[in-house]
Amino acid sequence: MKRLYAGVIGAMAAFSAVCYGQNAPESPQDYLRGVELSAQGGSPWYQVPLPEAVYQQSAWADLRDIRVFNQQGASLPFALETTVPPAPAPQTAPLTLYKLESQPLQQKDEEGNRAVLLKTPEGVEIRLASQRNETLSGTWLIPLGEGEAGSALKQLRFSWPRQREGWQARVDIYSSEGLRHWQPEISDAPLMDLTSGDNRLLLDKLDFDAGLALSGAKYLLVIVKNASAPLDFTGVSGEWQTAHLQPARIALPAQGEKTAEDTAVYRWARPQPLDALTLRPAQENAVMPVEIEYRSDEKAPWRPLARTVIYRLPDSPAVSVPLQGEPIAAVRVKAINQRLGDTLVEVTGERDEKTLIFNAQGNGPFLLAWGNGAATPQTLALQALIPAKANKAASLDALPYAQAGKQVELGGKARLTAKDPAAQRNQLQTWLIWGVLVAGAAGLLLLAWRLWREVNAGKAA
Incomplete structure (x- = not known):
């Protein structure tokens, strides 16, 4: 009986050592x-x-x-x-300036502001409301065309003939898609070219704080107000900045297995939190409608992901299905009204x-x-x-x-x-508790057997 108690006490001591002892430092061999x-x-x-x-x-x-x-x-x-x-370096390109002739109109709006009719030599007319106490010193029209694809206009830089006395003015800039409706982009910004002896103070740039996206704006209207001397722009250039770049992606090809004439299953060694899935037929000049399903682990049910058409054509990129980083262990691709053939569709997962x-x-x-x-x-x-x-x-x-x-x-x-120390402790804890329970039951059986022997020995005497 003493040995049994000693064993139980030893097991409890081992349990305490495991549960409350310090973890050993990690090493590369882990x-x-x-x-x-x-x-x-x-x-x-x-x-x-x-x-x-x-x-x-x-x-x-x-x-x-x-x-x-x-x-x-x-x-x-x-x-x-x-x-x-x-991000790539900003790209600078010259723009075309059209000077507008201004003609005051007699009509006034509800706030008492006069209107000005602006005309280009080619006959383009723009009606503009002017503020009461501002002198219109000059207006210019800048066509932007289609701009730079995927870029935003960040800055305009003007050039003009240098004047001996210098000058300064305030500038408003409006943008428009079709020369009818104008949106303010920059208000009351300074431009100046001042001299003092041999020193020159030059401010010839106007910045768009958030960048002017060129998907809609095709024209800019530059309005110079209250200039201290007559001036004329001789040129302007724009600086474009590429929009925010997407994260770089790591490509993780999946291993495919044909499960039917029109179906194949693709797996990764372990579930991957994918941000995109790209698919491309193996045969050249192929167009293939497909249904795509996925599951997060091998025991999970298949769930629909996308129904799309994939291509393998000259100068045509692989079709990319965007994902949200959900874990994917496998995808199932089924061709619609087609057979896959001997060569399977190429499937690649992408992670940021x-x-x-x-x-x-x-x-x-x-x-x-x-x-x-x-x-x-x-x-x-x-x-x-x-x-x-x-x-x-x-x-x-x-x-x-x-x-x-x-x-x-x-x-x-x-x-x-391998299991983490907490899981190991929980597992050992379970085994030790069962061990203590079994040992306690065995002790009770042993105690009952000894009592039975003593009672039988007393009767025999």
């Missing part, structure tokens, strides 16, 4: 694979786009099982940011690419590791990793890049199904 990172220079922070293998082999769709270790095996703090390509930013403590080379089912999230916010006072590194574009080297095998595939 992860499936890794890649060496070479960081040149003495920067406290480096960045590197995540290799494709990380997305394919991570044990978690949210990439929580990513770590960075130094040469001493210590885990380093890091952040993950969506990769956005740098992530850039890793890490703090380079200790010695290199550093090690980016991934693939651990027992891992818990360790990602920091970029603002927490890089303090705001670190001005030189405040911009992600200013951080130096670490170079990814060779891949190395670490803990092996068994790490993908």
Whole structure:
């Protein structure tokens, strides 16, 4: 009986040690694979786009099982940011100026403002209401045409003959799609060309704060008011800026399997939170209507995703189906009134690419590791990793890049199904509780057997 009690006490002690003991520090061997990172220079922070293998082999769709270790095996703090390509440099192009002749009209509006009729030499007329106490010094029409596709007009820059005495004025700019209805874009902005001895103060630019999208605006009306001297523009140029770029994408091809003459199922090794799905027929010059279904795991029911037409034609891109980052383990593609043939449709999932930013403590080379089912999230916010006072590194574009080297095998595939310490404690806790219950039942049976023996021995005596 004493041995049984000792066993129970030992089991409880082991349980307490597991539940309340400290977790051992992580090491590279806790992860499936890794890649060496070479960081040149003495920067406290480096960045590197995540290799494709990380997305394919991570044990978690949210990439929580990513770590960075130094040469001493210590885990380093890091952040993950969506990769956005740098915006291209603004494009500058000359624009055409048409000077308008102004003719005051006698009619007044309800507020008592007079109207002005503006005319181009070609006969284009624009009716404009003028303010009471403003002198109209000149008006110009600027056709924008179709502008730059996908761009916005950010700035106008004017040129004029230099005057000895200089001048200054205020400017209003309106935009229109068809020369009838005008929208204010810039109000009462200054232009000037002043001189003082050998010094010159030149203000020849007007900025559109939010950028003037060219999808609708095809004309600009420039109105110069209260100029201190006669002036005439000799030219104007526009500066266009490409709209905000989409995040860079990482392509993850799916493995297809034909399940019927018109149907194929495509899978990824693990569910992926996809942001887009691209499809392209295998045969040249093919046009194929399809139905697409998906499921989040192998046991989930199929759910409809899209019904579309996919192409493989010269100069025609693959059809892209936008997604919202929901986990997808497999998609099923069914051709409508067609057969798939011997070669399957090409299906590729796309995820927003992530850039890793890490703090380079200790010695290199550093090690980016991934693939651990027992891992818990360790990602920091970029603002927490890089303090705001670190001005030189405040911009992600200013951080130096670490170079990814060779891949190395670490803990092996068994790490993908490893359980986190909390799950291990819960499992051990369950086994220990059952062990204590079984031991208690066995003790009661043993006690009852001994009592029965003692009673029988007393009767025999």
